[in-house]
Amino acid sequence: MAVVSRGFHGRGRRDGRLPPGQRxxxxxxxxxxxxPTPHTPLEEWDFVVQGEVDGLHRWTWEEFRALPHEPVTVDIHCVTSWSKFDTHWSGVSIDTVLEGVETAAEYVVAFSDGGYTTNLPLEDLTGGQAWVVDTYEDEPLAPEHGGPARLLVPHLYFWKSAKWVRGLALTSFDEPGFWETFGYHNYGDPWREQRYAGD
Amino acid sequence: MATTLDDLRGLFALDLTDAVLTCGGCGASTELRAHDLYPDAPALVVRCPSCTAVVLRFGTGGGRVRLDLSGTRLLTVTAPSAG
Structure with a gap:
């Protein structure tokens, strides 16, 4: 299923696509x-779903590339106040990744090469809201933007879209990630301007 | 003489850019200025040049100053009187 946001024709804030405090x-x-930017060889790369699940679910790079991909066009919002309209990605829906995964978990910690983590409610990753993307603007995702693959959760601030993602750990308990343990908001909704804890 | 919380005033009045940080991960002791700095993240992230572990995070956003030294085992600063 293609997910296409409304067209943007230079109207900016006026058509309601720019969250408060963003430019x-x-x-x-x-x-x-x-x-530092990781450069994990693709033959060593894998993506796993682990934690409170019915056993480890793992895909090699070739297996991941063979999963159904879909085009995604979305606006993205960085907590440092920039927003970017109509970014074009291609990737695997988290719904696809979690097909057949049995779990009672309510939370997810996305983890990445280099040690980065970020936490999200599981319900924010399902229902066509999140992807693992490996393509940006019709090109393989560049390492500086999180390649070979990154999480894409466009309805939350972009720090939740973990670069260099290698897996999801499903948990019963919410475990704050790298920025969430440093005073950034646990949820990070740009439309409610949830930049810092307490916002 | 007992050390009290009031003594922290003196600590943070010092110039920490001359500090030596001992990494909580690998134990290497390095001058702060010789660490790997990542200033373009939402906050300043300082990594150990020996093992790349995060030793310090510092941010000033949202009207608050935040300092995380959980990756530093020991912070050593020359006392003003010794300078």
Whole structure:
């Protein structure tokens, strides 16, 4: 299923697509990183669903590439106040990743090469709201933007869209991730301007 | 003489850019300025040059100052009187 947001024709804030406190970055795509860019060879790359699930679910790069991909066009919103309209990605829906996974978990910790983590409610990753993407603007996702694959959860601030993602750990308990343990908001809804804890 | 919380005032009045941080991960002791700095993240992230572990995070957003030293085992700063 293709997910296509409303068309953007330079109307910016006026058509209600710019959350409060954000500015349109236009053609720019800033690279914000909290550590060195990993360069994991694809033959060593895998993606796993683990934790409180019915056994480990694992895909090699070739297996992941063979999963059904879908095009995604969405606006993205960084907590540092830039937003970018109509970004084009291709990836695997988390609904597809979790097909056949039995779990009673309510939370997820996405984890990445380099040690980055971010936490989300499981219900925010399902229902066509989140993907593991490996393609940006019809090109393989560049390492500086999280390639070979990153999480994409566009309805939350972009720190939730973990770069270099390698798996999801499903848990019964909410475990704050890298920025969430540093005073950033646990949920991160840009439309409610949830940048910091207490917002 | 007992050390009290009031003494923390003196600590944070010091220039921490001259501090030596001992990494909680690998134990390497390195001057703060010689660490790997990532200033373009939402906050400043400082990593150990020996093992790349995060030793310090510092942010000033949202009207608050945040300092996380959980990755630092020991922070050593020269006392003003010794300078």
């Amino acid at each position: 349109d970055i236009g053609d720019g795509f800033p690279v914000l990183t909290a550590g």
